[in-house]
Amino acid sequence: MKWRRLNKNKMKIEESAKKAKQDKQPFQESINEVTGNLTADLNLIRKEIGHNSDVKFREFQMGTTGIRIAIIFIDGFADADVINNHILVDFMSASPKETGHPLKNSSLKDYIKNQALSVSGLNEVRTLKDITSGVMFGSIAILVDGLEDVFLVGGAKAKTRNIDEPATEGSVRGPRVGFIENLKDNTALLRRHGKDQNLSIISSQVGERSKKELVIIYMKDIVDPHLLEEVKQRINKIKIDDVHDSSYIEQLIEDNFLSPFPQVQSTERLDRVMSALMEGRIALLLDGSPFALIVPVTFHMLLQSPEDYYERWMAATLIRILRYFSAFIALFGPSLYIAFISFHPGLIPTKLIFSIAATREGVPFPPLIEALIMELSIEVLREAGLRLPKPIGQSIGIVGGLVIGEAAVQAGIVSPIMVIVVAVTAISSFTLPQYNVGIALRMLRFASMLFASVFGLYGVILFFLLLCSHLVRLKSFGIPYVSPAVSFRLNDWKDFMIRVPLFLMxxxxxxxxxxxxxRKR
Amino acid sequence: MTSSPLDRITSYQAVMFITNFIFGAGILTLPRTTTEKIKTPDSWIAIIVSGLIITLLAVIILKLCQRYPNETFYQFNQKLLGKWVGSLLSLTVISYYIALSAYEVRTMAETTRLFLLQGTPTWAIMMPFLWIGLYLVQGGVNAIARLLEIIFPITVIFFLLVMFLGMKIFEVDNLRPVLGSGVKPVLKGLTTSSLSFAGFEILLFIFMFMKEKNKVTKVPLLGVAIPFIYYSFTVVIVIGSLSVDAVVSQTWPVLTFVRSFEITGLLFERFDSLILVIWIMQIFATYVIALFIATLGLKQIFSKSTHAFIYSLIPLIYLVSMIPKNINEVFKMADIIGNFSLCLFSIMPLILFIISKVKERKYEKM
Amino acid sequence: MKKCRPILRNSFVSMLLLFLLSGCWSSKSIEDVNIAVGSAVDKSKDGKIRSTLQYVIPHAIGTSNSKSPQQKPYINVSATGISLEPIGWETTLRREGPISGAHQKAVIIGQDLAREEPIREITDLYFRDIEIRGSTSIFISKGEAARTLESKDADVIPAIRLVEIAEQELTTRALRHLSLMKTWGKSNSQTSFLIQLIDLKKGEIEFDGAAVIKGRTNKMIGILNKEEIEGINWITGEGKSGAVKAFQKESDKPIYYQIESMKSKIKPHVTGNRISFDVKIESEGRIAEYWDPHFKPAFKNKTIKQIEHAAEKEVMRLVVNTTKKMQKEFGVDVGGFGNQLRIQYPNVWKNVKGNWDEKFSEIPITYDVSITIKDYGMIGSKKN
Structure with a gap:
């Protein structure tokens, strides 16, 4: 019930905001348009944004004509190169050869557009709102005395970082190219690597206040049109003031917010996006975020790594099976241990049960508490290692793990076998190529431990059934989350547990x- | 929920439905129930013969369904028998499925309490099981089909693996002589062995959801053939390892068989609890399917949303499952349910088939 | 997705409630459980049953750092009662922790008890119990069974040692490993069978002979010695390895034939009312030991033939001897003859099933032994 109420509250707030906007509008409308009188216009603009210290106004004259020109830009944000080498040079050295003096409005405009200004991106706007927003987004506004049109030139030149290998998704083999924060660079990367005329990049805007560019990328002749329509619809439905990162988009377009599993794939790797596009999936890139979103996604895809295709098929197959196995361990490791130790010691080999019983001698807690202590401390260590500066973080992880594990065993709080189980579980969860799957499994691990501690093996099976029941109901953009494992299609199984040689795909x-x-003929 | 065009299952999934529904708690007692009647090691022959008969019945059901490709049994029986008789028949079938799911849950709870969780109250074992089934059934036919596809390979492969590990205590002598006392005892055992195939009628209800409707004779064939092979294999191995006299005296012969050997050098030495736990998934499948068909029936008869029905069915199933007071009554319940289903679903489809043929003739004449 | 919200929430809440309400009903801490690995059942002096359970003390085994040298890795707890179940509860009055029978390896029954009570009834608890597996081994001890569960060695658990010896099946002088489950089937079909007999010699256990259990009464009626067990193993063809001496004369120095494989085929013949058996025994192996220096060199086929012949004679002697004992002394069939009759002449079997053991003692049995020596090991050179 609670979230519904919250939603209602949110709606109320939005409504009141709308009202406030409507109240303001008539006041703005009166001074909406540029008049053509430079002084008056400048005053207007100054009033609107002049209090910002980084907004610069520069006035000069056009060549020898004496026509006054003003440019407005944000210092450091607008491209200084364009201002210095193009706008100022072009205008100051301009000498219109027309005899008709003074230049008429239209011919002056044509002259500037066609002969004087040597920049590629040129917009004409008239309203004050457009000018201010243009300047705020990094364009240079050029006001010419006597002209009712204002030219907006160039875009922001943001400082971007170099294209590196993504830190979160390393690989031994394959291209070391990851996305960066700048959308233009990212789309350019895509174009360069996917030399396909059918690669479509459609732009749209998200964010009510801070408008960010979001592009939908797909292969025109591969993608399922229904899927594309669905994606577009969901993006259109996003109504939020600002999206700071593509993860906002992810959370706003996913199918089931109650599910612990990620239903959208996020990646920094270019090759991963390209191969997804080739499969007929759709990628989303948000300006300012190096993480591309890929929809739809299935659980199996989240366990794949691009490297599976770079290695030869036998190695890739083995690694895939290993990954499934470690996902299983990451999820069920401690719970199976609890179940066997406290419910079904009869299943374990006799000699092993002796040694386990010997090590547990003197441990004061039941296995569940023991497991919880160790699991929690390892989660805390992991989180601590993430937050600390990198060099310290690593050593905290190692030192903490070793010291706490060893000391806990020495102190008789936990048994050494439990330390082994927890460590193996933690390491297994690191083999998953996607970080958010790892998180999902970590969460579920605790649930499965609870089930195991009440019902033993039966509890583990119950949990498995519950998990499966959830997974088979879950869909990501209309695609069943568990495919291709089920809805058996032999063709899709070629790339499931076993990755067949490429020539067979x-x-x-x-x-x-x-x-x-x-794919291949 | 179920009638949207997206909810379609493939032929393979239909096979899964049939197979998983036939499998159930029955296999754990199968070697005993068949051998009790036959008293010779020939139960596997009885299983094979009854398997063939059941296959035939399943094909008849398919033919019947193909006449009404877009309706379930609940809907087309009203056309054939009239509204009242049809509804009455549907209600009988629904109560049968409720009883069946109750039985499955109860057997699960009994075995679990016996082998896995001594001391845990029965209600605590049943509750989460019932809930999870409820959650799944709300996902509709597609979700169930997908779950079956996950469960089936896990359970079957595991079961077969354990059976093979037990090969070392297998002695062919226990299975001989073949037909030593003639065919007569085998015939006597046919009814009991046919009981183990109860569930083949599921096609009556899921045919409507199938994508492919023509040329799907392989669906009932395969659907019955898988449990059929599997059953004969189990019976052969268990009787071969334990001998007829031991099997007859064991309550859960399959579990006894698994308890009779140890494999050293593996991660596990014994497999009994493990096999039971794995088999619980199969029982879950049967339960979920039965629950689904019951709710589907209620929904189609009263044409209302399923949710209210599902919620009300769960306590009902729980109450029904608590009726038997001890394990003997549970087995008795199994017999009653099995006999009922065998009578109902071997005769009824044939009658309906004939009626529909007759009606068709009439229509043609007019 | 909206539809599933209430149900998801409900089930989640109920789950939580369940966890809060519940204890962990069935969980037992493994270190508190007494892991029973073996049990011995004896007749006590006052005519009741005395049961001894062997518990393992885990921290006394294996890992060197925590080991205290004086402590034995097991402890035997015994109590007396009229049957096994009350005795089990009785022992819990003396030692803390529940008993877990899941790792029970061996059941040893004292001779005195086995001769008086049916095996099936003594072991009923072991079949009925949920924890104890059918794979548990069963033995009968010549003396007091409880004493076989003790050992002088500090780091040996006697019950486990027993089972390990039984499972290796190295020589034909011991029976094949017999699990509880197999005795169950045989007891139920009223077949006579053998159980491995163990004896205490100088404080250590030894596999010595076999107890004969009569099918009808299901009680022990006699003992076969090691040599007769050899005979049984040859008749059933179940031995895996072992040796046979091949004397030509009593005075000869030993020559030993080592068995690599043995096969036997029991063939029943029925003519009218007369039943007879043909047993064909085949074996392949090698010469394992060959002491006699003036014996002929092994390179010659003739010599090999001679040794084969001598071994055949010895096997024949063993087999006939055992048969005589079965038929004349005990009047029981423990060689699996009845089983073959059941398989090949089911109708005849139906008639004789009721008093098969009596009938068996009069049935003529003929043996045919053939032994093939394939090689003679590393030494084959001529010696003069």
């Missing part, structure tokens, strides 16, 4: 309903 995965299903 002749078709794209059918589960995505691609328009052009043939």
């Amino acid at each position: 002749k078709r794209r995965p059918k589960l995505l309903h691609p328009k052009d299903s043939v």
Whole structure:
């Protein structure tokens, strides 16, 4: 019930905000348009944004004509190169050869556009709102005395970092290219690596206040049109003041917010996006975020790594099976231990049960508490290692793990076998190529431990059934989350546990309903 | 929920439905129930024969369904028998499925309490099981189909693996002589062995959801053939390892068999609890399917939303499952349910098939 | 997705409630459990049953750092009662912690008790119990069973040692490993069978002979010695390895034939009312030991043939001797003859099933032994 009430509250707030906006509008409308009188216009603009210290006004004259020109820009944000080498140079050395003096409005405008200004991106705007927003987004506004049009030149030149290998998704083999924060660079990267004329990049804006550019990327002749429509609709429905990162988008377009599993894939890797596009999936890139979102996604895809395709097929297959195995351990390791130790000691080999019983001698807690202590401390260590500066973080992890583990055993709080179980579990969860799957499994691990401590093996099976029941109901953009494991299609199984040699992968995965299903002839 | 065009299952999933529904708690007692009647090691022959008969019945059901491709049994029986008789029949079938799911849950709880969780109250074992089933059934036919596809390979492969590990105590002598006392005892055992195939009628209800509707004879064939192979294999191994005299005296012969060997050098030495736990998934599948069909029936008869029905069914199933007072009454319940289903679903489809043929003739004449 | 919200929430809340309400009903801390690995059942002096349970003390085994040298890795707890169940509860009055039978390895029954009570009834608890597996081994001890659960060695758990010896099945002088489950089937079908007999010699256990259990009464009626067990193993063809001496004359120095494989085929013949058996025994192996220096060199086929023949004679002697004992002394069939009759002549079997043991003692049995020596090990050179 609670969230519904929250929603209602939110709506109320939005309504009142709308009202406030409407109240303001008539006042703004009166001074909306640029008049053509430079002094008056400048005053208007000054009033609107002049109190910002980083907004610069520069007035000069056009060549020898004596026509006054003013440019407005944000210092450091607008491209200084364009101002110094193009705008100022062009205008100051301009000498219109027309005899008709003074230049008429239209011919002056044509002259500036066609002969004087040597920049590529040129917009004409008239309203004050457009000017201010343009300046705020990094353009240079050029006001010419006597002209009712204002030219907006250039875009922001943000300082961008170099293209590096993504820190969160390393690989031994394959391109070391990751996305960066700048959208233009990212789309350019995509174009360069995916030299395909069908690569479509559609732009839209999200954010009510701070408008950010979001691009939808897909292969025109592969993608399922229904899927594309669905994605577009969901993006259009986003109504939020600001999106700081693509993860906002992820959370706003996912299917089931109650599920612990990520239903959108996020990646920094270019090759991962490219291969997803080739399968008929859709990628979303947000300006300012190096993480691309890929939809739809299935659980299996989240356990894949691009490297699976770079290694030869046998190694890749083995690694994949290993990954599934470690996902299983990460989820069920401690709970199976609890179940066996406190419910079904009869299943364990006799000699092993002796040694386990011997090590547990003197441990004051039941296995569940023991496991919780260790699991919690390892989670705390992990979190601490993330937050601290990198060099310290690593050593905290090692020192903490070793010292706490060893000391806990020495003190008789936990048994050494439990330390082994917890450590193996933690390491297993690191093998998952996607960080957020790891988090999901970590959360579920605790639930499964609770089930195991009440019902033993039966509890583990119950938890498994519950998990499966949830997974089979879950869909990501209409695609069942558990495919291709189920809804058995032999063709899709070629790229499931076993990755068959590339020459056998002749078709794209059918589960995505691609328009052009043939990958290789 | 179920009638939207997206809810379609593939032929393979339909096979899963049939197979998983036939499998259930029955297999744990199967070697005993068949051998009790037959008293010779020939139960596996009885299983094979009854499997063939059941396959035939399943094909008849398919033919019947193909006449009404877009309706379930609940809907087309009203066309054939009239509204009242049809509804009455549907209600009988629904109560049968409620009883069946109650039985499955109860057996699960009994075995679990016996082998896994001595001392845990029965209600505590049943409750989460019932809830999870409820949650799944709300996902509709597709979700169930997908779950079956996950459960099936896990359980079957595991079960077969354990059976093979037990090969070392297998002695062919225990299975001989073949037909030593003639065919007569085998015939006597046919009814009991056919009981183990109860569930083949599921096609009556899921045919409507199938994507492919023509040329799907392989669905009932395969759907019955898998449990059929599996059952004969189990019976052969268990009787071969324990001997007829031991099997007859064991309450849960399959579990006894698994308890009779140890494999040293593996991660596990014994497999009994493990096999039971794995098999619980299979029982879950049967329970969920039965629950789903019951709710589907209620929904289609009263044409209302399923939610209220599902919620009210859970306590009902719990109450029904608590009726038997001890394990003997549970087995008795199994017999009653099995006999009922066998009578109902071997005769009824045939009658309905004939009626529909007759009606078709009439229609043609007019 | 809206539809599933209430149900998800409800089930989640109820789950939480369940966890809060529940204890961990069935969980037991492994270190508090007494892991029983073996049990011995004896007749006590006052005619009741005395049961001894062997518990393992885990921290006294293995890992060197925590080990205290004086402590034995097991402890035997015994109590007396009229049957096994009350005795089990009785022992819990004396030692803390519940008993877990899941790792029970061996059941040893004292001779005195086995001769008086049916095996099936003594072991009923072991079959009925949920924890104890059918794979548990069963033995009968010549003397007091409880004493076989003790050992002088500090780091040996006697019950586990017993089972390990039984499972290796190295020589034909011991029976094949017998699990509880197999005795169950045989007891139920009223077949006579053998149980491995163990004896205490100088404080350590030894596998010595076999107890004969009569099918009808299910009680022990006699003992077969090691040599007769060899005979049984040859008849059933169940031995895996072992040796046979191949004397030509009593005075000869030993020559030993080592068995690599043995097969036997019991073939029943029925003519009218007369039943007879043909047993064909085949074996392959090698010469393991060959002392006699003036014996002929092994390179010659003739010599090999001679040794084969001598071994065959010895096997024949063993087998006939055992058969005589079965038929004449005990009047029981423990060689699996009845089983073959059941399989091949089910109708005849139906008639004789009721008093098979009596009938068996009069049935003629013929043996045919053939032994093949494949090689003679590393030494084959001529010696003069």
